[in-house]
Amino acid sequence: MAFKTGDFVKVEKDGVFFEGHVIPxxxxxxxxxxxxxxxxxxxxxxxxxVTLLSPAAAPSEAPKQVVRNTVKGAGIQIIxxxxxxxxxxxxxxxxxxxxxxxRTVKPSFTGEDLLLEVxxxxxxxxxxxxxxxxxLSENMKPANWKELAQVIYDExxxxxxxxxxxxxxxxxxxxxxAAAYMIDTPVPIVFTGSQRSPDRPSxxxxxxxxxxxxxxxxxxxxxxxxxxxxxSDDFCSVHRAVKARKMHTSRRDTxxxxxxxxxxxxxxxxxxLTFLSDYAGYAKRGENELKIVPVLEEKCAIVKFVPGADxxxxxxxxxxxxxxxxxxxxxxxxxxxEWIPSLKKAADKKIPxxxxxxxxxxxxxxxTYETGLAMREAGVAEAVDQLTESVFVKLMWLxxxxxTYEKVKELISTEIKGDMSSMIID
Numbered sequence: 001m002a003f004k005t006g007d008f009v010k011v012e013k014d015g016v017f018f019e020g021h022v023i024p025x026x027x028x029x030x031x032x033x034x035x036x037x038x039x040x041x042x043x044x045x046x047x048x049x050v051t052l053l054s055p056a057a058a059p060s061e062a063p064k065q066v067v068r069n070t071v072k073g074a075g076i077q078i079i080x081x082x083x084x085x086x087x088x089x090x091x092x093x094x095x096x097x098x099x100x101x102x103r104t105v106k107p108s109f110t111g112e113d114l115l116l117e118v119x120x121x122x123x124x125x126x127x128x129x130x131x132x133x134x135x136l137s138e139n140m141k142p143a144n145w146k147e148l149a150q151v152i153y154d155e156x157x158x159x160x161x162x163x164x165x166x167x168x169x170x171x172x173x174x175x176x177x178a179a180a181y182m183i184d185t186p187v188p189i190v191f192t193g194s195q196r197s198p199d200r201p202s203x204x205x206x207x208x209x210x211x212x213x214x215x216x217x218x219x220x221x222x223x224x225x226x227x228x229x230x231x232s233d234d235f236c237s238v239h240r241a242v243k244a245r246k247m248h249t250s251r252r253d254t255x256x257x258x259x260x261x262x263x264x265x266x267x268x269x270x271x272x273l274t275f276l277s278d279y280a281g282y283a284k285r286g287e288n289e290l291k292i293v294p295v296l297e298e299k300c301a302i303v304k305f306v307p308g309a310d311x312x313x314x315x316x317x318x319x320x321x322x323x324x325x326x327x328x329x330x331x332x333x334x335x336x337x338e339w340i341p342s343l344k345k346a347a348d349k350k351i352p353x354x355x356x357x358x359x360x361x362x363x364x365x366x367x368t369y370e371t372g373l374a375m376r377e378a379g380v381a382e383a384v385d386q387l388t389e390s391v392f393v394k395l396m397w398l399x400x401x402x403x404t405y406e407k408v409k410e411l412i413s414t415e416i417k418g419d420m421s422s423m424i425i426d
Contacts, residue, residue, distance in 0.1 A: 003030065006056025006116045011041075012049040019053070021119055033117050033206070040203060056116065076210075077270050078124055081217035083161035085125040088151060089114065090144075090167045090175075091135040114166065118209050125217055128160070137168025137175070137193075142396065145178035146294045152179060153292040156187055162216030163189045166209070169246055169254060172225065176241035177393040180223035180417045184291040185283075189223045190215045191241060195252050204228050204252040207268055211236035214271045220263060221285045222418070228252040229265050237262040238273070240282075242390040242419040245360075259361055259385040259421040282418075295400030300324040302392055304358070305335040311342040318346050324395045324408070327355045327380070328388055333364035334371045340378050347379030350405040354391055354412045356383040381409045386419050394419065 003009060003022045011018045011032065018041060020032030030050060031042045112129055115121060132151055133144060152163050167175055176191040183189065192212035194205035204227070212226045215238055225244045229237035230253050239257045248254040257263075261276040301317045303325055317325055325346065329335050333355040335343075346353050355375065357364055363385040366372030376382075383391045394416065398408045414420075 003050065003052065004056055005113070007052055008054040008056075008119070010051045010053055011043055012051075013043055013047065018043075021116055022056075023117065076120060076268070078120055079271070080123055081125050081214075083125045083217040084128070084159060085162045085164060085213060085216045086128045086130060086155040086160040087114065087164045087166065088148070088155070089129070089131045090133040090140070090148065090165065091137070114205075114209065118206055120210060121213055124213060125162075128155075130155070135168070137171040140168075140171050140175055142178070142296045142298045145175050145393075146182070146296060148175060149179050149182040149292060149294050152185075152189060153183055153290065153294075156185060156290055160187065162187050162218075164209070164212045164216050165189065165191045167191050167193050169193045169195060169227075173241065173244055173246065173387070173389045174393055176223055176225055176244075177390040178296070178397070180241050180390075180419075181394055181397040182292055182294050182296075183223070184288045185221055185223070186286050186288050186290055187221050188216050188218055188285070191223070191225045192227060195228075195250060195254055207233050208236065211238075211266050211268065211271075214266060218273070219285045221283045221287060222263075224263070225255060226266070227255045229262070233268060235268055236266045238264040238266055240418050242394075242417055243387065243421070245387055245389065247360075258387055259363075293397070293401065296393075296396040297323050297399035298396065300326070300392065300396045300399065302326045302328065302388060304328045305330060305339070307336075309336075309339075311339045314339060314342045315345070318342070318349060318351060322351065324352045324399050325354075326383075326388060326392045326395060327353055328358055329355050329364075330358055332362075332368055332372060333357050333366055333375070333382060334369065335375065337371060337374070340374050343375060343378035343380055352381060352395065352399070352405060352408045352412060353379065354381045354383050354395060354409075356386065356388045356391060379409075381413050384413060385421050390419055 005022055007022045009022060020034035023031050023033050028045055029042045030045050033040055132148055155163060172191055172193055179189060190212045192208045194203055194208055208227050215224055215226050223241040225239040225241045226236050229235045239255060239262045243257050243260055244255050245258050246254050247256045263282055264273040264275045266273055299322050301322050303314050355364055364382045366376040366382055395412055398411055
């Protein structure tokens with residue numbers, strides 16, 4: 001008997017039984033996304049006995065509203081939220097498989113496929129799925145950020161109680177920061193993804209999507225990033241999007257909040273939140289009115305200073321007519337004295353320059369050393385403890401609104417959407 005993607009089956013091998021949903025796999029194998037944690041297992045078809053327990057829903061059928069308070073074998077509590085949640089897919093590893101021909105990972109399935117990957121979500125919410133892009137995140141561009149923000153806005157305006165955006169992890173923080181700056185939201189907007197594709201036994205897509213759904217139905221009405229909080233399948237961290245950074249190339253707990261704790265940790269089994277950042281507070285559901293300002297000045301750049309770097313590197317962007325520059329300095333935000341004339345040249349041309357630090361934690365401070373004072377006098381603004389990625393997007397957004405040079409310099413160093421911390425973690 002042939003089985004199709006989404007069928008719920010029981011596999012018997014050597015007297016041991018496995019249950020799960022069929023997912024795409026190699027020819028000659030039956031591949032399951034197993035219940036109770038989302039792990040993947042593959043079996044040679046000629047070595048096992050397979051029994052169909054429940055056929056996959058036809059594509060034209062509405063999602064089944066089956067309440068599963070506890071998933072067998074895992075003790076995962078699923079309490080129906082009664083919310084309308086839109087899932088927006090953009091590609092990335094969470095929507096990818098290893099292809100036989102090239103043995104490389106590339107996006108290859110839809111949001112409906114994602115829901116089949118996490119059957120425990122049936123009945124949790126009234127899900128709507130829109131496939132916006134199918135891209136590996138390195139191929140995302142500012143034009144995509146604007147289009148995505150508009151789709152998010154349209155879905156909330158149409159009545160969505162929460163938004164989930166599935167996205168590749170490599171540039172997720174850029175897209176999430178763009179959404180945070182462009183949209184004032186009365187409901188949660190949750191970005192999530194996975195470090196490992198769904199066909200790998202250690203994939204994190206199942207747990208991340210479950211936690212994202214709970215966050216989208218929750219009370220934190222900000223742009224959030226929800227991913228594994230540890231290497232185990234025990235909890236997810238709920239990060240403020242503009243304060244999160246990808247810190248490891250392959251670990252499942254790759255995202256960390258910088259210069260602050262995550263807003264909360266979410267228990268995978270119960271969905272319970274443990275709040276960690278009481279000092280920061282958060283916007284609550286219904287507190288803000290929906291608004292969008294979908295503009296970006298794309299002619300901005302990030303320049304990284306290293307010892308001995310020729311200032312002509314910086315001059316290139318000034319001479320090419322770039323409208324804003326994020327300068328990643330060393331330590332407290334310093335560059336060498338040789339760069340000062342170039343910084344003055346940018347100020348003379350009304351090109352805002354904002355300095356960040358190559359350090360992960362801490363704040364810029366141009367008032368501590370002579371070099372910093374010279375940079376300040378040359379017109380450089382400070383990012384304080386904002387991340388290079390988020391302040392880059394913020395600069396694009398401010399310039400896109402046609403604000404004056406002086407106003408951009410003022411706002412780039414002012415807290416917006418929680419992008420500056422009131423606490424620095426030593």
